[in-house]
Structures are given as C-alpha cells and as structure tokens.
Amino acid sequence: MSRRLSVDDWLSVEYSDIPDGSWLTMMARVASFHHKHRFSSEENHGHDMGFRIALTVEELGELSAAITKGKPDEEAAEELADLLILLLGHSLAMEVDLEGEFHKKMDRVMTRKARTGKLGIRVTEYSDDLQ
Numbered sequence: 001m002s003r004r005l006s007v008d009d010w011l012s013v014e015y016s017d018i019p020d021g022s023w024l025t026m027m028a029r030v031a032s033f034h035h036k037h038r039f040s041s042e043e044n045h046g047h048d049m050g051f052r053i054a055l056t057v058e059e060l061g062e063l064s065a066a067i068t069k070g071k072p073d074e075e076a077a078e079e080l081a082d083l084l085i086l087l088l089g090h091s092l093a094m095e096v097d098l099e100g101e102f103h104k105k106m107d108r109v110m111t112r113k114a115r116t117g118k119l120g121i122r123v124t125e126y127s128d129d130l131q
Contacts, residue, residue: 047093
C-alpha cells in the first residue's frame with residue numbers, strides 16, 4: 001500500500017463520525033476539515049508552516065493555562081485535542097507519513113536509557129561529551 005500523504009489522498013478514505021480508535025478515521029476527519037476550509041489554498045495560509053507553528057504555540061499556551069490555572073480536566077482535554085488536530089494537520093500540510101514517522105521514532109526511543117535530573121526523568125539521546 002502506498003502511504004497517504006496529501007489532503008486529497010485522505011479524502012478517499014471512508015470514515016465514521018463515531019470514535020473507533022483508528023488512525024485512518026482521525027486523519028481522514030482532519031483532511032476533511034482541511035478540505036472544507038481550503039487550508040491548502042495560498043490565500044488561506046492554512047498549510048504555511050510558519051502560521052501553523054504560531055497556532056501550535058497558541059494552543060500549547062491554552063493547554064498550559066488550563067493546567068496551571070487549575071481549570072477542569074475537560075478544558076485541558078479539549079486543548080490537548082486541539083494540539084492533536086493541529087499536529088495531524090501539520091502532517092497533511094507537509095505531506096509527511098506521520099504514522100510511519102511515529103513508529104520509526106518509537107523504535108528509536110524504546111532503545112534509550114532514562115536519566116533522572118533535577119526536574120524529573122528524561123529519555124533523550126545524550127552524547128558522551130555532555131555527561
């Protein structure tokens with residue numbers, strides 16, 4: 001199977017409006033949203049990554065505020081969903097196989113050792129000269 005990368009590729013996927021835990025459903029729904037609002041058109045700037053990153057920072061700030069201000073968990077969950085929708089949309093804008101990249105990255109991070117620092121546990125690549 002060739003991987004779906006573009007909004008048009010994803011528009012051919014049949015999906016349910018009922019949550020089913022499927023990557024295909026999530027991506028197809030986000031692609032339908034991008035298509036509906038013509039995000040890929042130059043005048044809408046919806047696939048401009050500079051604009052998209054700014055939106056991501058804004059949404060991350062809203063998630064942070066929901067958590068630090070002690071808002072109900074439902075509000076934080078909604079902001080987290082906004083971030084996920086944006087990230088899935090980033091993969092459409094960049095025509096990246098996000099599912100494939102996710103699995104490649106998970107394969108790498110699962111081989112890393114964890115370290116505990118002053119603020120908590122980290123699992124990242126460390127070079128020997130920085131230890």
